[in-house]
Each structure stands twice: as structure tokens, then as C-alpha cells.
Amino acid sequence: xxxxxxxxxxxxxxxxxxxxxxxxxxxxxxxxxxxxxxxxxxxxxxxxxxxxxxxxxxxxxxxxxxxxxxxxxxxxxxxxxxxxxxxxxxxxxxxxxxxxxxxxxxxxxxxxxxxxxxxxxxxxxxxxxxxxxxxxxxxxxxxxxxxxxxxxxxxxxxxxxxxxxxxxxxxxxxxxxxxxxxxxxxxxxxxxxxxxxxxxxxxxxxxxxxxxxxxxxxxxxxxxxxxxxxxxxxxxxxxxxxxxxxxxxxxxxxxxxxxxxxxxxxxxxxxxxxxxxxxxxxxxxxxxxxxxxxxxxxxxxxxxxxxx
Amino acid sequence: xxxxxxxxxxxxxxxxxxxxxxxxxxxxxxxxxxxxxxxxxxxxxxxxxxxxxxxxxxxxxxxxxxxxxxxxxxxxxxxxxxxxxxxxxxxxxxxxxxxxxxxxxxxxxxxxxxxxxxxxxxxxxxxxxxxxxxxxxxxxxxxxxxxxxxxxxxxxxxxxxxxxxxxxxxxxxxxxxxxxxxxxxxxxxxxxxxxxxxxxxxxxxxxxxxxxxxxxxxxxxxxxxxxxxxxxxxxxxxxxxxxxxxxxxxxxxxxxxxxxxxxxxxxxxxxxxxxxxxxxxxxxxxxxxxxxxxxxxxxxxxxxxxxx
Amino acid sequence: xxxxxxxxxxxxxxxxxxxxxxxxxxxxxxxxxxxxxxxxxxxxxxxxxxxxxxxxxxxxxxxxxxxxxxxxxxxxxxxxxxxxxxxxxxxxxxxxxxxxxxxxxxxxxxxxxxxxxxxxxxxxxxxxxxxxxxxxxxxxxxxxxxxxxxxxxxxxxxxxxxxxxxxxxxxxxxxxxxxxxxxxxxxxxxxxxxxxxxxxxxxxxxxxxxxxxxxxxxxxxxxxxxxxxxxxxxxxxxxxxxxxxxxxxxxxxxxxxxxxxxxxxxxxxxxxxxxxxxxxxxxxxxxxxxxxxxxxxxxxxxxxxxxx
Numbered sequence: 054x055x056x057x058x059x060x061x062x063x064x065x066x067x068x069x070x071x072x073x074x075x076x077x078x079x080x081x082x083x084x085x086x087x088x089x090x091x092x093x094x095x096x097x098x099x100x101x102x103x104x105x106x107x108x109x110x111x112x113x114x115x116x117x118x119x120x121x122x123x124x125x126x127x128x129x130x131x132x133x134x135x136x137x138x139x140x141x142x143x144x145x146x147x148x149x150x151x152x153x154x155x156x157x158x159x160x161x162x163x164x165x166x167x168x169x170x171x172x173x174x175x176x177x178x179x180x181x182x183x184x185x186x187x188x189x190x191x192x193x194x195x196x197x198x199x200x201x202x203x204x205x206x207x208x209x210x211x212x213x214x215x216x217x218x219x220x221x222x223x224x225x226x227x228x229x230x231x232x233x234x235x236x237x238x239x240x241x242x243x244x245x246x247x248x249x250x251x252x253x254x255x256x257x258x259x260x261x262x263x264x265x266x267x268x269x270x271x272x273x274x275x276x277x278x279x280x281x282x283x284x285x286x287x288x289x290x291x292x293x294x295x296x297x298x299x300x301x302x303x304x305x306x307x308x309x310x311x312x313x314x315x316x317x318x319x320x321x322x323x324x325x326x327x328x329x330x331x332x333x334x335x336x337x338x339x340x341x342x343x344x345x346x347x348x349x350x351x352x353x354x355x356x357x358x359x360x361x
Numbered sequence: 362x363x364x365x366x367x368x369x370x371x372x373x374x375x376x377x378x379x380x381x382x383x384x385x386x387x388x389x390x391x392x393x394x395x396x397x398x399x400x401x402x403x404x405x406x407x408x409x410x411x412x413x414x415x416x417x418x419x420x421x422x423x424x425x426x427x428x429x430x431x432x433x434x435x436x437x438x439x440x441x442x443x444x445x446x447x448x449x450x451x452x453x454x455x456x457x458x459x460x461x462x463x464x465x466x467x468x469x470x471x472x473x474x475x476x477x478x479x480x481x482x483x484x485x486x487x488x489x490x491x492x493x494x495x496x497x498x499x500x501x502x503x504x505x506x507x508x509x510x511x512x513x514x515x516x517x518x519x520x521x522x523x524x525x526x527x528x529x530x531x532x533x534x535x536x537x538x539x540x541x542x543x544x545x546x547x548x549x550x551x552x553x554x555x556x557x558x559x560x561x562x563x564x565x566x567x568x569x570x571x572x573x574x575x576x577x578x579x580x581x582x583x584x585x586x587x588x589x590x591x592x593x594x595x596x597x598x599x600x601x602x603x604x605x606x607x608x609x610x611x612x613x614x615x616x617x618x619x620x621x622x623x624x625x626x627x628x629x630x631x632x633x634x635x636x637x638x639x640x641x642x643x644x645x646x647x648x649x650x651x652x653x654x655x656x657x658x659x660x661x662x663x664x665x666x667x668x669x
Numbered sequence: 670x671x672x673x674x675x676x677x678x679x680x681x682x683x684x685x686x687x688x689x690x691x692x693x694x695x696x697x698x699x700x701x702x703x704x705x706x707x708x709x710x711x712x713x714x715x716x717x718x719x720x721x722x723x724x725x726x727x728x729x730x731x732x733x734x735x736x737x738x739x740x741x742x743x744x745x746x747x748x749x750x751x752x753x754x755x756x757x758x759x760x761x762x763x764x765x766x767x768x769x770x771x772x773x774x775x776x777x778x779x780x781x782x783x784x785x786x787x788x789x790x791x792x793x794x795x796x797x798x799x800x801x802x803x804x805x806x807x808x809x810x811x812x813x814x815x816x817x818x819x820x821x822x823x824x825x826x827x828x829x830x831x832x833x834x835x836x837x838x839x840x841x842x843x844x845x846x847x848x849x850x851x852x853x854x855x856x857x858x859x860x861x862x863x864x865x866x867x868x869x870x871x872x873x874x875x876x877x878x879x880x881x882x883x884x885x886x887x888x889x890x891x892x893x894x895x896x897x898x899x900x901x902x903x904x905x906x907x908x909x910x911x912x913x914x915x916x917x918x919x920x921x922x923x924x925x926x927x928x929x930x931x932x933x934x935x936x937x938x939x940x941x942x943x944x945x946x947x948x949x950x951x952x953x954x955x956x957x958x959x960x961x962x963x964x965x966x967x968x969x970x971x972x973x974x975x976x977x
Binding site for chain 2: 097098099100126128130139140141142145146148149150152153154359
Binding site: 088341342 | 742746761765
């Protein structure tokens with residue numbers, strides 16, 4: 054059986070069987086990554102375009118490595134290299150790229166909904182690599198994979214997402230995916246960073262990090278956008294750290310067994326202390342490794358779909 | 362039999378047999394592009410450098426895809442990444458690149474004649490990807506291929522190139538190539554955009570788009586350089602659209618069977634209306650697809666030449 | 670037998686057997702570069718990251734070609750594309766890249782010692798592609814290879830490095846490597862460009878180019894950093910050329926058999942005249958070709974080391 058959809062636009066509405074299939078397939082590719090020859094010929098002769106209209110290092114690198122390890126041909130296309138400067142519409146740019154016969158498009162864009170729009174104007178299979186404040190499904194999947202790998206299950210776990218929930222596509226993908234897999238999801242952050250209608254997502258809201266830490270098995274700690282948020286959503290970076298920063302002291306006091314995730318890049322001393330970032334509670338670099346495996350799984354499952 | 366030359370610098374003087382061979386070879390590669398595995402091992406172990414001293418999206422992407430689908434190793438080299446800033450001469454840069462043992466160089470440059478100069482200082486096979494106002498031979502070839510694919514022939518067809526003929530390397534490559542293949546070529550545009558000595562090319566000159574449309578089977582509509590031309594060569598963009606823009610109304614009135622080509626990127630509402638750009642008279646996206654096949658054909662025919 | 674180290678950080682302390690092995694292995698790859706199919710499957714499935722925090726054209730190109738010709742998967746990572754702008758530390762960036770399971774990192778950095786630091790924070794094999802004023806070992810190796818190829822040996826040769834010795838990582842790698850191989854190394858330049866404690870390296874110091882040329886078999890002529898040095902370390906570019914520039918006249922007068930090397934990019938008319946740069950005494954473009962072979966040898970020897 055394959056995935057039920059031709060695209061991966063988000064985790065909202067994705068059936069449990071699909072998520073299960075992606076996580077299980079990623080387990081196989083995770084093993085491939087430990088081999089001396091980290092490469093399989095699965096997508097040979099397929100063309101994948103990485104359409105990144107927003108800066109990205111680790112996500113683009115992770116996708117590019119996943120593609121090369123599946124033997125696909127990859128083309129990188131960034132906004133600065135686009136014909137937008139020549140007055141070409143986004144739609145025309147995409148239709149031109151598609152006319153060169155690409156099989157898949159991995160898209161990151163600052164506007165929510167662009168990956169969905171791509172499915173309407175292109176025949177290629179579309180993977181959302183982050184769109185505005187909407188979703189970042191492969192990040193959600195790699196977080197779930199990493200938790201499952203460490204704890205052995207997702208169902209019944211209490212998992213809290215900490216930070217700026219309002220502006221986070223990582224938070225949204227985690228909420229949808231984890232709830233589908235049977236976890237109890239909550240969020241924690243200052244009120245200025247939590248949507249007022251958060252309850253409609255069926256998640257508990259904490260404003261106290263100590264309480265959140267004590268009552269949850271896992272904390273997924275989001276990055277604070279230093280340049281954007283300080284003085285606006287939060288009084289200062291130091292204040293945020295004092296009230297919501299994850300420190301070893303807090304872990305020791307509230308929940309020594311809590312598992313800490315972070316999507317990176319981390320701000321040491323802001324949302325997470327250096328001690329915790331390098332300590333035994335966290336699995337931050339496992340997430341990075343698993344991200345390649347998850348992306349290989351999604352690319353493989355979508356890329357071979359029509360041939361089943 | 363192979364091509365008569367080791368390089369593709371332009372279509373001027375290229376014999377009919379060579380053009381025929383390229384178009385026929387492209388037909389084979391056009392079929393490869395429809396396969397699930399769009400890749401052949403033909404140029405494995407060959408190194409191709411894309412030397413792009415002028416910005417380009419679709420031409421570079423098209424060449425890069427063609428190269429990867431022929432299994433060549435490709436290196437991109439742009440002006441901004443060059444040693445020119447360190448005071449190195451263009452000749453020394455090229456001889457350094459060549460010393461790394463490259464087989465072919467695909468070159469775009471703002472100065473006419475640079476690709477020919479490359480043949481004098483390098484042993485690599487050279488493909489011109491557009492040099493100043495001189496030629497853009499693979500664009501000419503893909504236009505011819507697309508017309509032949511649609512109409513079934515080139516000989517005897519009346520084909521008019523519309524727009525800024527004076528500054529267009531696309532126009533020149535079309536004129537040379539189409540005339541060799543037996544088409545009757547004409548041009549159409551405001552007088553400020555037509556060279557005063559156009560007759561020496563043996564082409565008819567129209568200043569009236571309605572007349573040009575009525576008397577030709579095919580219009581190849583060039584892009585207006587908005588940022589450069591408005592207020593200089595033409596009073597305004599709107600004025601140009603009124604007098605020379607390709608609209609459905611004009612097509613219906615003058616020649617409902619006319620075939621519309623455009624090298625892209627298109628300016629909707631300037632040289633071509635949105636209705637026509639998306640309508641049934643045009644084959645703009647076919648041109649893009651065929652461009653990959655044409656470039657595969659040229660790369661293949663030149664890349665395997667010495668081994669015949 | 671393989672190399673004695675897992676990394677190539679510099680030529681200081683590298684045993685003679687290792688240098689010999691690299692030079693001999695490069696001879697094999699030098700032959701591969703003359704074949705129609707310049708590619709071997711040796712590093713298939715290996716991932717190499719080119720971490721270039723300092724601009725580079727020829728070194729990066731040379732490494733990238735070497736990697737592709739060994740069939741490795743390569744990823745380019747530059748400072749501008751890094752997460753440094755998001756406040757991530759260099760260490761965290763590297764550990765993230767490594768977590769994606771890369772086998773080797775080729776690193777250029779403006780700070781001396783960074784490649785060594787990489788060996789402490791990463792499990793990947795590290796190749797120094799130039800770090801500050803410290804070392805540039807593959808340049809040293811390709812210089813040695815090129816001299817040996819031309820003269821037949823290194824032992825007992827008198828070799829003088831000419832130019833800004835104080836700021837040159839090329840000079841240092843040449844001194845260490847050549848001394849290990851039994852050459853008599855000297856340096857020549859204006860006093861402002863020679864470290865005051867040069868004698869501790871066991872090299873003779875010349876301030877007179879005619880004398881240096883007369884007494885040496887080989888001159889390795891360094892590039893003058895025009896933008897940085899004129900008016901500071903030297904009165905003017907013209908003055909430098911008059912006193913230290915390598916001209917045909919000087920060669921004819923002092924030592925018609927002298928062999929001229931230059932790491933490029935060359936400043937014609939500054940440290941070397943155009944006549945000499947294109948003349949029969951120099952092997953500048955051989956160095957470029959040999960550079961690819963040397964890098965293939967180093968990548969191969971390190972990349973296959975654990976499997977021996």
C-alpha cells in the first residue's frame with residue numbers, strides 16, 4: 054500500500070496509516086545512513102526541483118542530501134535566481150519549470166498556501182518544506198520519528214510545544230500529526246505568543262514552563278526569532294529566558310526524565326541553556342539525522358507512487 | 362554522420378544537414394523526456410562547465426537538466442564567483458578552467474563574440490548560450506523544432522519575428538536558421554526597433570502587426586525589455602501593446618490559424634495578452650520542453666563527436 | 670599501506686611516506702584525467718561537504734571536480750548560506766552538518782586552526798583547503814607534484830619561494846612539504862614581506878631576486894595581493910615589479926633553465942611578466958591540472974581509509 058495522497062502539503066488530515074507508513078519507511082532509510090555506502094538507486098532518472106523562496110540552510114541541505122542518496126537529479130531554484138525580477142508571474146515561473154519535465158517540487162515559501170497552489174498549476178508531486186505560518190510537515194514527521202525512536206511509542210504520550218506558537222509552522226505540523234498518532238498535545242508560552250483561540254485545536258495551554266515540564270513526557274522547544282520578537286512579543290531575550298528558558302535546574306527540579314527536542318538552529322541561553330543543549334535530556338542532533346531519513350522516506354513514497 | 366563543426370556558436374552558416382540532424386536527434390530525446398526514467402548514460406564521465414557571465418534562469422536550468430539527463434558532470438561558474446575581482450583576465454580564467462580537463466563549455470556572455478573567442482583559447486567544445494546581441498542558437502533551434510513539431514514542416518512557411526529586432530540575439534538565430542531550412546522570414550516592430558539595413562538579411566519588414574499577422578503562418582513574439590526600452594525605443598508600454606501587442610481580437614480578425622511562439626519570460630499585457638498566452642494559438646510551454654530536448658541533442662552530438 | 674592520519678590539516682609533520690603515497694596515487698589519477706571517461710566509482714555513496722567560509726574559485730572548482738570524478742555526492746556550503754546570521758555558533762552549524770552523516774569535510778576559512786578544530790567536534794575526515802595564514806596543504810602537494818613531474822625528483826633541488834612570505838599559507842605548506850622531501854628551500858622578497866624569524870624554518874632568505882634566480886632550480890612565485898599590499902608592504906606595484914618581478918630578461922641573464930611555478934590567479938606585469946606567464950619556463954597550467962589529480966588522490970586515500 055502507498056500513501057493516500059500524491060503530495061505532502063501538511064499533516065492536517067493525513068491519515069494515521071500514512072504517517073505510520075512514512076515513519077516505518079524512514080526506519081529503513083535510517084539504517085542506510087549508517088552504511089559506508091549511504092546511497093540507493095531508487096529515484097534514478099527522476100528530477101526534483103528545490104524551489105526555495107525563503108532562506109534555509111538545514112532544511113534545504115537535508116532535502117538535497119536525501120535526494121542525492123536516492124540517486125535523483127536535483128536542481129536548486131532560489132528567489133534571487135528567478136525571473137521574478139524580469140516581471141514574470143510566480144505561476145508562469147512554475148509552469149516553465151514544470152515544462153522542463155520535473156517529477157517533484159520541494160517548496161519553501163514565505164506565503165502560506167503556496168504549496169497547495171502548486172498542486173493546482175503543476176502536475177509534479179509537491180512537498181511543502183515550510184509555507185509561512187502554515188505547516189512544515191517533514192519537520193513534524195521527523196519530530197515524531199525522533200520521539201518514537203527514543204520512547205518507543207507516540208500514543209498516550211504527553212507532549213508540550215514551547216515558545217512562539219502563533220508564528221510557528223513547526224508547532225502546527227506537530228499538533229496535527231501528534232494528535233493523529235494519539236498523543237496528548239499541549240503548548241506553553243507567554244500569552245503574546247499563543248493564539249487566543251488555541252482551544253479549538255484541542256490542546257491544553259500552559260503559561261508556566263515549570264508546570265508544563267512537570268506534566269509532560271516531552272517538550273518540543275521552538276526557536277525564538279531574536280531579531281523579530283525581542284521588545285515586541287517579549288520584553289527582552291533575558292526575560293524570556295528567565296520565565297521560559299529550558300535549564301538543567303528546571304529539569305532537575307520538575308521532571309528529570311523529560312525529553313527535550315528543538316528544531317534548530319538553537320539560541321544558546323535564550324530558549325535553551327547551553328548545558329541542556331549539550332546534555333543527556335535532549336535529542337537535537339538525532340532529529341537532524343532523522344530528518345534526512347524522513348525526507349528520504351517521503352521522497353521515495355511519493356516518487357514511486359505512480360508506478361505501483 | 363555527425364555535425365560538421367566541433368562547436369555551436371550560431372546558426373549563421375550552419376548547413377541544412379546539421380540543423381536537420383539536431384532536430385531529428387532532439388525528437389529521440391523528446392521521447393526520453395516522457396519516460397518515467399528521463400536519463401541516458403551517454404555523457405557519463407564527461408565534464409561540462411556552464412560559464413554564465415550574464416544572469417539567466419530558464420536557459421541555465423534547461424542546459425543543466427539536459428546535462429544531468431545525459432549523465433554528464435556539470436559545474437556552474439558565474440561572474441560573481443570568478444577571479445575577475447582578483448584582477449585575473451578572462452583568458453586566464455578560461456585557460457585555468459580548461460586545465461582542469463573540461464570537455465565542453467556552455468557560455469553566456471554580455472559581449473558578442475566571446476564564445477568564438479573561447480574556441481581560440483580552449484580545446485573544449487563550445488556552445489553559445491547567448492552572446493550580447495549576436496546569436497542564441499539553441500533558442501533558434503528549439504523554436505524551429507517547435508514549429509516543425511506543430512506544423513509538420515519549415516520549408517515554405519511564412520514566419521514573422523515581432524518586437525525589438527535590433528537588440529535580439531533570438532531574432533538573429535531565428536533568421537539564419539529558418540532561412541537555411543527554407544522558410545520565408547520577416548520581421549515586425551516599430552522603426553526604432555528594426556535595423557535600418559534589415560533588407561540585407563533578405564527579410565521583409567512590417568511596421569503593421571495586423572498585416573504581419575494576416576500574411577504569416579507563424580509569429581515569434583519577442584519579449585519587450587520593460588526596464589530598458591519604455592520611454593526610449595517606445596513611448597510607453599501601453600502604447601507598444603496598443604500598436605504591436607498580440608491579442609485574441611487581433612488573431613480572430615486577421616488570422617485565426619496563426620501560430621504564436623514566445624521565448625519567455627512573457628510580459629502579460631505588453632507584447633502578448635494573457636488570453637493569448639494561455640490560449641490555443643500558442644505553444645510557449647512546448648517550446649520550454651523542446652528546449653531541453655534540443656540542448657540534449659546538441660550536447661550529445663558535440664560531446665560524442667571525437668569518438669566517432 | 671594507507672596514510673598515517675585521518676585528516677589533512679597541513680604538511681607540517683606529515684611523514685615522507687605519506688607525501689610519497691599521495692604523489693604516487695596522484696600519478697594514477699593524472700592518467701584518468703586524460704581518458705575520455707574521466708570518472709571512477711571509488712567514492713560512490715560517500716558524502717563530502719565543501720565548507721567554504723572564504724571566497725575561492727579555482728580551489729573550490731578543483732575540489733568539486735575531483736569529488737565528482739570519484740563519484741562522491743557533494744554539497745557546497747558557504748558562509749552566506751549559513752545559519753550564522755540566525756545566531757548559530759560555528760560549532761553548532763558543523764555538528765548539524767555532521768549529523769546529516771557526511772563522510773568528509775573540505776574546509777576553507779579565514780581563521781587559522783579551524784580545520785583542526787573541526788577534527789575535535791566532528792567525526793568526518795577533514796581536509797584543509799586553506800586556513801588563514803596557516804597552511805594550504807593540497808596547494809603544497811600539487812606544487813611538489815608538478816616539480817617532480819617536470820624535473821623527475823625533489824631531493825636535493827634548490828627551490829625558492831618568491832613574494833609575500835609573511836601572509837602566505839602556500840609558502841608555509843611548500844616549506845614544510847619540500848623540506849620533508851629533501852629539497853633545499855629558500856625564500857625571496859622585500860624585508861617587509863619576510864618574517865623576521867624566518868631562519869627558524871631552516872630556509873635561506875634572499876632580498877635579491879637575481880641572486881635567488883641564479884642559485885635556485887625552481888622559483889615558486891606567489892601572487893601579490895594588489896588591493897591589500899600596494900602602498901603598505903610595498904611602495905607601489907610598479908616598484909615591486911621592478912625589484913622582484915619575474916621577467917624573461919632576468920631569466921635569460923640569471924638562469925635560463927629555471928623552472929617557474931605560480932599558484933594563480935596571476936597578476937600579469939606585477940609579480941610575473943606576461944611573457945614569462947606564457948613562456949616555456951613556466952608550468953602554471955600544469956599545476957592546475959595536477960591540482961585536480963592531487964585532490965582526487967587525497968580524497969581517495971582518506972575516503973577509503975577506514976575500509977582498509
